[in-house]
Amino acid sequence: MTLIYILLGLIALLGLAYVFRLGGQAATGNKPFFRDMPFGVAFGYVLAAALLLFSVWYFFQPTETDGVPRAGVIFFRWAVQGFLMFAAAAYLFRLLGRSVGTEGSKKLFRSMPLTAAFGIMIIIVYAIVSIFAGVIAPYGQEEVLGAANIVPGGNPAIGGNPEYPLGTDQIGRDILSRLIFGAQNTVGIAFVTTCLAFLLGGSLGFLAATLGGWLDQLLSRAVDALMAIPALIFALLLITIATAWAGSASWQVTIYMILIIAVIDSTRVFRLSRAVGQNIVVMDYIEAAKLRGEGLPYLIFREMLPNAYAPLLAEFGLRFCFVFLTIASLSFLGVGIQPPLADWGTMVRDLSQFINFAAFAPNVAVAPLLAAGAIALLTVAVNFVVDWMLHKSSGLKE
Amino acid sequence: MSEPLLKIRNLWIEGRSDETWNPIINGVDLDLNKGEVIGLIGESGAGKSTIGLASMGFTRDGVRISQGSVVFDGVDLVTASAADKRALLGKRIAYVAQSAAASFNPAHKLMDQHTEGPVQHSVSSKGESTEDGIELYRRLRLPNPEEIGFRYPHQVSGGQLQRAMTAMAMACRPDLIIFDEPTTALDVTTQIEVLASIRDIVEQFDTAAIYITHDLAVVAQMADKIKVLLKGDEVEEADTRTMLSQPKEEYTKSLWAVRSFERPAKPSVITGSTPVVSVKNVTAAYGTTDVLHDVSFDIHEGRTVAVVGESGSGKSTTARCITGLLPPRLGHIEFDGMQLPLDYRKRDKMQLRQAQMIYQMADTALNPRKTIGETIGRPVEFYLGLKGKEKRAKVDALLDEIELEPSQYRDRLPSELSGGQKQRIGIARALAAEPKFIICDEVTSALDQLVAEGILKLLAKLQDQLGLSYMFITHDLATVRAISDEVVVMKDGKVVEQGEKAEMFQPPHHPYTDLLLSSVPEMDPDWLDDLLKERGVDNIGDAAVDKM
Numbered sequence: 033m034t035l036i037y038i039l040l041g042l043i044a045l046l047g048l049a050y051v052f053r054l055g056g057q058a059a060t061g062n063k064p065f066f067r068d069m070p071f072g073v074a075f076g077y078v079l080a081a082a083l084l085l086f087s088v089w090y091f092f093q094p095t096e097t098d099g100v101p102r103a104g105v106i107f108f109r110w111a112v113q114g115f116l117m118f119a120a121a122a123y124l125f126r127l128l129g130r131s132v133g134t135e136g137s138k139k140l141f142r143s144m145p146l147t148a149a150f151g152i153m154i155i156i157v158y159a160i161v162s163i164f165a166g167v168i169a170p171y172g173q174e175e176v177l178g179a180a181n182i183v184p185g186g187n188p189a190i191g192g193n194p195e196y197p198l199g200t201d202q203i204g205r206d207i208l209s210r211l212i213f214g215a216q217n218t219v220g221i222a223f224v225t226t227c228l229a230f231l232l233g234g235s236l237g238f239l240a241a242t243l244g245g246w247l248d249q250l251l252s253r254a255v256d257a258l259m260a261i262p263a264l265i266f267a268l269l270l271i272t273i274a275t276a277w278a279g280s281a282s283w284q285v286t287i288y289m290i291l292i293i294a295v296i297d298s299t300r301v302f303r304l305s306r307a308v309g310q311n312i313v314v315m316d317y318i319e320a321a322k323l324r325g326e327g328l329p330y331l332i333f334r335e336m337l338p339n340a341y342a343p344l345l346a347e348f349g350l351r352f353c354f355v356f357l358t359i360a361s362l363s364f365l366g367v368g369i370q371p372p373l374a375d376w377g378t379m380v381r382d383l384s385q386f387i388n389f390a391a392f393a394p395n396v397a398v399a400p401l402l403a404a405g406a407i408a409l410l411t412v413a414v415n416f417v418v419d420w421m422l423h424k425s426s427g428l429k430e
Numbered sequence: 431m432s433e434p435l436l437k438i439r440n441l442w443i444e445g446r447s448d449e450t451w452n453p454i455i456n457g458v459d460l461d462l463n464k465g466e467v468i469g470l471i472g473e474s475g476a477g478k479s480t481i482g483l484a485s486m487g488f489t490r491d492g493v494r495i496s497q498g499s500v501v502f503d504g505v506d507l508v509t510a511s512a513a514d515k516r517a518l519l520g521k522r523i524a525y526v527a528q529s530a531a532a533s534f535n536p537a538h539k540l541m542d543q544h545t546e547g548p549v550q551h552s553v554s555s556k557g558e559s560t561e562d563g564i565e566l567y568r569r570l571r572l573p574n575p576e577e578i579g580f581r582y583p584h585q586v587s588g589g590q591l592q593r594a595m596t597a598m599a600m601a602c603r604p605d606l607i608i609f610d611e612p613t614t615a616l617d618v619t620t621q622i623e624v625l626a627s628i629r630d631i632v633e634q635f636d637t638a639a640i641y642i643t644h645d646l647a648v649v650a651q652m653a654d655k656i657k658v659l660l661k662g663d664e665v666e667e668a669d670t671r672t673m674l675s676q677p678k679e680e681y682t683k684s685l686w687a688v689r690s691f692e693r694p695a696k697p698s699v700i701t702g703s704t705p706v707v708s709v710k711n712v713t714a715a716y717g718t719t720d721v722l723h724d725v726s727f728d729i730h731e732g733r734t735v736a737v738v739g740e741s742g743s744g745k746s747t748t749a750r751c752i753t754g755l756l757p758p759r760l761g762h763i764e765f766d767g768m769q770l771p772l773d774y775r776k777r778d779k780m781q782l783r784q785a786q787m788i789y790q791m792a793d794t795a796l797n798p799r800k801t802i803g804e805t806i807g808r809p810v811e812f813y814l815g816l817k818g819k820e821k822r823a824k825v826d827a828l829l830d831e832i833e834l835e836p837s838q839y840r841d842r843l844p845s846e847l848s849g850g851q852k853q854r855i856g857i858a859r860a861l862a863a864e865p866k867f868i869i870c871d872e873v874t875s876a877l878d879q880l881v882a883e884g885i886l887k888l889l890a891k892l893q894d895q896l897g898l899s900y901m902f903i904t905h906d907l908a909t910v911r912a913i914s915d916e917v918v919v920m921k922d923g924k925v926v927e928q929g930e931k932a933e934m935f936q937p938p939h940h941p942y943t944d945l946l947l948s949s950v951p952e953m954d955p956d957w958l959d960d961l962l963k964e965r966g967v968d969n970i971g972d973a974a975v976d977k978m
Contacts, residue, residue, distance in 0.1 A: 068512040316795040320859070323753055323774055324809060325782045338799035 045082060049075040087112070106394045122150035144420065151416030158410055162215040171206040173213035173374040179204055184402065185395045192395070199399055201382060207399065210374040211406060217369055218376050219410065221290060222356035228294035229355070230348060233301025238332045238340075240302070241309025252306070255299045263296050264361060271367045282370035289368060293358055297351060304347050308340045342422055349418030353411045360407055379403035433504075435605055435638050436462040436485060441498035443480055443489065443662075454480055454493065455662045464605065465636040469653030469670070471643060471685075473878040474849070476659040478642045482608045485640060486523050487515050502606070521551040524599035528611040530591040534583040541579030544598045553602050566597040569634070570627040589620035593627055600631060607632070608640045613648060617740040617905060618949040625651055625951075626962060644878055646685060647951035650674055651958040658682050670955055685879065686953070692912050693890050698930060699730045704767040706731050706867050706899045707752065707785070712761035714751050720759070721747050722923045729867065732893065734900040736914035736931075738907065738946065744923035745903045749869045752901070753787060765867075783813045786860035790872035792852035796844040802829075802855055803840040809862040828858045832888060850881035857888065867899045874909055886913050907950045911935065919943050 053074040056066035091112055093105045126149035129141030141149070161168060171177065177200060184199035184207065185192045192199065198207040240248040258266075274288035312318065313336065321335050362368030363377030371378065383400035390397035443455035455477045462468055470478045483489060487500055487507025500507040502523065507515060524547075527533040535543060541563055548559035560579070567575035570593045583591060592612055599607050612628065613621040629652060632639050641652045649656055649670075656673045658665040658681070665679050677683050705728035714722040722744050729735045737745045750756040752763055754774030763770045765784060771777050789795035796805055803825055810816050810824045826836035832854040844852055853873060860868050870889065874882035890913060892898060902914060910917060910931070917934040919927045919942065927940040939947065948961060 064509075064511075315797075316789040316791065317797040319755065320787065320789070320795060321808075323755070323782060323787060324812060324863070325777075325779050326812070335797055339797065341799075 045078055046075060048082075049078040052078055100392065101394055103391050103394045103397075107390075118150060119146065122146055122153055125149055125153040147416040148420035151413040151420070154409060154413035155417065158215055158219060158413075161212055162219050165212045165216040169206075169209040169212040171209040173205070173210050174372040175205060175209070177204045177206060183393075183395050184398045187395075190393070190395055198402060201379070201399070207379070207402060210379060211376070211402060213374040214376045214379060214403065215406070217373050218356065218359060218363075218407075221286065221369065222352060222359055225290045225293050225297070225355045225359070226348065226352045228290065229297040229351060230301055230344070232294060233298030234305045234344065235332075236298075237302040237305030238309045238336060241306045241313050242328065242331060242336070248306075251302070255302050258296065258299045259303075264358065267292055267296055267358065267362065268365065268367060271362065275367070282373075285370055289359070289362065293355055297355055297358075301347065301351065304343065305340065308343050309336060312336045312339050346418050346422045349414045353414055356407070356411070376403040376407050380407075434461040435464045435466075435503060436460065436640075437499075437501040438481075438485065439499050439501070441481070441484060441500065442496045443477070443484060444494055444496045446492045446494075451494070451496070453496075453662060455484070457498070458659075458662075458664050460485075460657065462606070462638050462640065464638055466655070467632060467639045467641055467653045469641045469643065469649035469656040470659060471646060471649050471656060472659035472665075473644065473880060475661065477662040478644075478659055479610055481659070482525075482610050482640055482642050485606070485608060486519055486525065488519075517551075520547045520604075521553065521602045522604050523606045524602070524604040524608070526592075526595050526599050526607060526609045526612050528614055530595040530612075531583065531588060533595065534591065536583050539580050539582055540586065540594050540598075544579060544594070544601055547598070547601050551602055559601060563597060563601065566600055566631075567594070569631055570594075570597055571623070572597075587620075589616050589624055592616065592624050596624075596628055596631065600635065600637075603635055604637065606638045606640070608642070610642045611644070614643065614645070618907070618951075619740060619945060621648070621951070622949050622958070622961070625958060628652070629958070645951065646879075647953050647957075650953050650955050651951060658685070674953055674955065695932060696733065696915050699733070703730065705729055705764075706766060707901070708764040708767075709748065709752065710761050710764060712748070712751050712758040712763070714747060714756055714758040716747075716756075720923065722751065722758070724761070725751075725920075725923070725925055726761075727918050727925065727928055729899050729901055731866070731899055732897045733915040734893065734902050734913055735916045735918060736902045736904060736910040737918045737920060738904060738910055739920035740905055740946075742922075743920040745905075745920055746871060747923070748920070749787070749871055749901065749903060752869065753785060779813065783863045784865050785867045785869065786863050786865040787869045787871065788853075788856045788860050788873050791876060792849060792856050793844075795856050796852055796859075798844050801841050801843055802847075805844075805855060806858050806862050809859060813863050824862070828862055831861065831892070832858045848881075849877055850884060853877065853881075853885055854888065857885075857892070861892065861896075865898070867901070869901045869903070871903045872905070873902075875904065875906060882909070883912075889913065907947060919946065 049071065053066060053069055053071070056069070057063075060066055087108075090105065090108060093102070095106050095109070096102055123146060126141055126144060126146065129144075129149070130138055132138075133141075144152075177196070179193070179200060182196050182199040183190055183192045184197070188194070196206050196208070198211070200206055201210070236251055240251045270292045271285070271289055274292065275285055278284035278288060318331065318335055321331055326335075359368050360375070360377030360380070363375045364381040366378075366381070368377055369375040380400050380403045383403075386396050386399045387401075388397075438458065438460040440457045440459065441455055442453065442457055444451040445454045446452075458477075458481060460468070460481070470481060472478050480489070480493065484495060485500055485502075485507075487502075487510060489495060495508050498508065502518065505514065505518065507518070510518075534540070541560055544563045545556050545559040548554045548562075549556050553559070554562065563579055564575050567578060572578050572590055572593055578586065578590070578594070586594065596607075596609075596612070609628065613624050616624060625648065631637075639652075641649060643649050643652075653670050655667060655669050657667040658673075658679070660681055665681050666673075666677070668678075673682070674686075677686055707729040709725055709727050712722055712725045713720060725744070725748055727735065737748060739745050747756065751758045754763075754770070754772060754777060757772035762772065765781065770781055774782065803822075806825050806828055807821050810821050810828075814824070816824055825840065829836040829839055834851060834854060839847075839851075844855070847855065856873070873889075874885050877885065886909065889900065893900065900913075902909075904910060914931050917928065917931055918925055919934075919940065921942050927934070927943050934943070935947070937944075948964075951957065
């Protein structure tokens with residue numbers, strides 16, 4: 033039955049698209065825009081308009097029927113409100129950047145798309161939060177407070193408490209404080225790990241590209257061997273071994289985890305920097321430098337590296353997100369960052385069963401989504417910034 | 431007179447950069463009758479290709495036709511609908527691109543790509559157009575016409591690919607073909623073959639053509655009339671013979687005069703003096719295949735030795751042996767009478783400094799992330815040990831020497847320079863080492879003729895001032911005539927002939943030298959006809975090489 037409705041809707045849209053194009057041709061006196069418009073494009077316009085209308089209609093639906101909350105409408109509203117809020121904040125942030133600061137930074141902000149402004153804003157906020165976590169957080173990350181399982185939202189009518197705006201977890205720790213400390217732990221560790229992976233993979237990759245021969249073979253085959261094992265399972269295996277070595281000292285487990293993820297991820301960086309390096313090393317200016325008698329460090333750091341910034345930077349952004357997600361996954365599985373340290377992955381795991389409440393108590397289901405949202409937000413923000421930097425450095429114009 | 435086949439009136443084209451529309455073509459008119467060939471010439475950036483594409487009603491991304499009309503057989507292509515244009519393009523108007531190698535789809539056989547047009551336009555069935563394709567290949571004198579169409583593009587040589595593309599353009603028997611520099615990427619000997627076959631087929635089918643090129647001698651062979659363009663403006667248009675014999679405008683005259691640059695002959699070398707560079711019986715191999723066989727020649731102080739030959743003849747490999755990038759298998763290199771280590775890694779700073787190199791592609795020879803000052807400053811610092819103010823003064827002096835204003839160019843990146851300026855920076859970087867000997871590897875072949883002439887004059891001036899010796903690798907004999915003192919002709923990794931320039935341009939020649947010399951197009955419209963008559967129809971280009 034539903035299928036028939038979908039089919040009928042599609043046919044109606046196709047008809048509308050045809051009418052839209054015909055109408056456009058008639059109304060504009062056959063301007064090339066409408067005259068040469070393929071049918072698919074016309075359909076796209078009509079579909080987009082229909083979706084927009086539907087979302088507006090859905091947004092203004094009542095949030096509950098007969099006392100039962102309608103989870104779909106509530107979550108949709110939150111999503112739209114969040115989206116608009118972030119867009120507005122990013123717009124204001126860009127406006128601020130355009131009017132405050134040096135001539136150079138103003139110019140930078142003027143040429144910046146809104147997505148990049150959003151990304152930079154989020155990254156700055158995360159950086160501030162993780163650096164000053166101890167000052168900002170209302171409670172300690174390990175502090176067990178009075179009541180457990182207080183619902184986020186601070187509304188006493190549905191089980192909230194204004195003292196804990198985002199509620200408390202299953203043993204009564206403040207979720208807001210743990211989110212803030214989680215930024216410090218998760219983001220900080222991910223950043224260190226990514227830097228290590230780049231240092232290792234990047235330098236070995238360039239070395240392999242420049243020298244070639246047996247060194248290249250040796251390194252590349254070693255990397256192939258490492259890459260042949262699924263990354264997460266490999267990491268799990270190694271961390272299990274490391275945990276046995278570390279004994280009871282949980283900070284040692286964290287150090288081992290950083291090293292293990294750095295090595296596993298450096299294989300991807302190695303592949304990229306070797307490929308990029310091989311394209312650069314055949315350039316005539318490298319040959320000119322070699323014939324001048326330049327040494328290896330000059331070749332790699334002064335001649336090659338500046339030309340590899342763009343792809344490496346893009347990879348750094350992506351790699352950071354992957355490392356970050358790997359740490360969260362490991363923590364979710366219980367082998368990553370060790371309790372009682374707060375970590376977003378662990379938080380999602382601990383509160384995950386509340387997802388089941390989504391259908392009838394949307395506020396309760398939010399608890400695990402907060403940490404997941406924090407992860408998603410940062411990932412999106414980093415990618416926006418990296419996209420923009422790539423676009424800029426590749427010299428592409430709009 | 432009847433209505434012309436293609437009538438362009440007051441064509442204005444704009445390109446978008448930095449958020450504004452800038453004019454590229456400023457009101458150009460063009461008339462082309464059936465069966466007529468018009469040559470469009472000008473430097474790069476003159477708008478030749480843009481006009482070529484616009485005559486199909488097409489513009490590249492970020493470019494638009496702002497006003498004017500392009501009327502092809504009664505249809506204005508500027509305002510025609512996409513569907514109307516589709517019916518014309520490929521069927522009645524065809525296009526032959528500059529680089530056939532980049533324009534064929536490497537994943538499909540030539541014949542499959544050939545038959546696509548006729549089948550799409552319902553001109554003929556797949557079988558018919560395959561037969562027709564074989565016939566066209568035969569008329570274009572491709573080897574094995576029955577079989578060559580069933581190869582993939584990478585299995586066919588560049589010149590053959592260019593002819594296959596011409597055949598593809600002819601597949602629907604169009605009324606108009608646009609040739610966009612079809613022979614620029616080819617060797618002289620191959621070029622003749624392509625030129626002759628293009629001209630034949632255009633004549634046979636009475637096709638009109640727009641022939642875009644920057645090589646005047648080529649256009650003289652191909653076109654009935656010539657239009658000269660400069661920065662989007664028409665300079666003048668006239669019948670080919672009139673244009674060649676009595677150009678009206680100053681700019682046209684300067685274009686015509688480029689080929690007459692020739693430096694005075696120098697006194698011959700005193701016998702017994704030690705040459706600056708001496709290549710002694712060098713045999714070199716890539717892997718296990720020998721690519722150079724017993725190559726020997728000397729380069730004396732203050733003289734230019736031109737090494738000539740078609741691609742694959744071992745010119746650049748010889749240069750790699752001299753610089754030490756490819757250590758020779760047998761033989762050795764002497765510098766000022768001293769034997770050099772074969773591998774560049776074993777040479778000391780002084781030995782490396784004495785021999786510098788200027789590259790063909792200035793784009794890849796300059797690090798795009800370094801400013802001009804850094805690029806030139808590095809050898810100054812590295813070899814001469816100058817730092818800070820001294821280094822800066824030296825860089826400025828070098829920029830003065832290559833005729834670029836230091837304050838204006840010092841802090842620019844290579845991407846902010848034109849092709850000719852980049853090549854000058856390459857020269858300055860070589861000079862910065864204060865060498866005795868410079869290898870110039872096809873330094874002018876990627877440049878426009880006027881710009882190339884400027885570079886040649888600069889090199890000649892520097893040689894006179896600093897007593898430099900050049901090894902000048904080129905395939906262009908006009909360049910050889912302009913700058914060299916001695917000539918070394920190479921073929922298949924062997925030296926076939928060498929001697930003073932004056933001797934080399936006088937008969938008797940080695941048959942290969944003769945072929946090379948006679949293949950260089952001349953500014954005489956009858957040159958190609960005469961040459962073909964002399965060689966016989968089947969004995970041109972590759973065919974002639976094979977017979978030797």
